[in-house]
Amino acid sequence: DAGITQSPRHKVTETGTPVTLRCHQTENHRYMYWYRQDPGHGLRLIHYSYGVKDTDKGEVSDGYSVSRSKTEDFLLTLESATSSQTSVYFCAMSLTSSAEQYFGPGTRLTVT
Template sequence: DAGITQSPRHKVTETGTPVTLRCHQTENHRYMYWYRQDPGHGLRLIHYSYGVKDTDKGEVSDGYSVSRSKTEDFLLTLESATSSQTSVYFCAISEQTGNEQFFGPGTRLTVL
């Protein structure tokens, strides 16, 4: 299994509070991604990174920001959480574009 960890694995927070999710990889892969999974929507890309300090928006980026200061870490921040951001968040990594992506175990976030 690819070495990908996510923290925390579960979080309950209140509307309006900031939240940061962490993804850590030990594979030294260049590309990292954040997805959210919701019933009836499959997996949707939030943001991705193609190198240290190089990031870009995905399909559902509103309300989220990311940072990547080291190859191994990719942070997803919800500046002011809303109930619509209740979801399961997955981090993924890949060596190159056009290759398969490997996913972390996920973080279940509940915003009350």
């Protein structure tokens, strides 16, 4: 949906460099999430946020950090990119903690 966007949509970076992916929503949803999608694994939760400045780790958080300084923005940072972080990254939002999540279009990240 147009209510949630991701930037960049594609990125190629070198091993060891920091990378920041941005998720922006215009729906004033409280909850936001970062997932990665890899073949054979479905979508796996990296980090999530339950409010401004309130974040916590998901299933595969090693090597990633997040920040949420405004309701509408949720940033994912790869502190020092590795080839194992080559993946497609999706952010999502939900209005309540038990509502359906709405996903952004994804960012394809390649670490060389």
